[in-house]
Amino acid sequence: MSVVDWPHHLLSLDDWAELPETPEFQVEVVEGVLLVSPRPLSFHQRAVTRLGYLVDQQLPAAFSALSEVEVVIDKMPLTVRVPDVMVAPAGLVETNPARFAANDVHLVIEVLSEGTRRTDRVMKFSEYSEVGIEHYWIVDLDDPVSMITYRLVEGEYENFGEHSGAAELDFEGTPITIDLNALTTPRAQRL
Template structure:
């Protein structure tokens, strides 16, 4: 068993990049402090995989959806969030970056899980708005599965709809049909 040597200061980007991969935990950095949580359960992972694929397939060709990609909110003190799904420019994704800047993110999606509800609804809600991310969607997998869509208006998120079942959402002028009930079922929705 190896022992990780933690720095005796707030984490820097170099410290973050040097951390070992950990398949059992998810990690983010908030104002230089490492925040670690257990990996989410299967339904959460299934929903994230499906949303990533559906958004990647259905958004305009100039966009690309990525699951669990690192997003830098701020460098000093370092804040790196890992949204469940984010959408950025396809040209940027094609560069294969280690992480993206929040300024390059058009949409962030968080799927609520045990232990993240307050973070996703309060902390990330305000961080993402402050960072200028235009669209923020929160998915709740509790029965019935639902989604709240927010859009940045004058620096604040406004609720653009609360959805259940089959929905068609507008993203950058492109309709995105989603079946929220199918996010955790064995057979994925087909566009």
């Protein structure tokens, strides 16, 4: 689709669903306006793949982790985010939806990249808390690799820990261990 063919109005969910796939770009919509950016580089993609797998393997059976799936934050005006990793009920994941409603998402993990630092730390931080996503974890791949974990308390995110090295985390009473350094090394963490 060229710019000339682009809708001349704020996007609706139907408009969003009709957009062509664009594997070379990362696409989200914020308050009806399309946000297009280049795909992150290889180290980011490696970290996201590993992170999604590691979290999924350690979750309680009632939950499942997925990477880069659509989450509808708001329908009017439309805001759809595509977090690096998100956790939702396993039963819902098994229905294979095209996208998830924010109220079905229990955890979102964003991995900072050159084009997303401010968005992940400010915009998504605010959006995810406003829609009630209970856990928000932000991973920074700059040396030393680190993670800040937030949890929703009375409608606001509170810092529940800053981690480097082997992060010992809790999700719904289940311990999750992530070797943050292994997110960027040539070989993945072994469970």
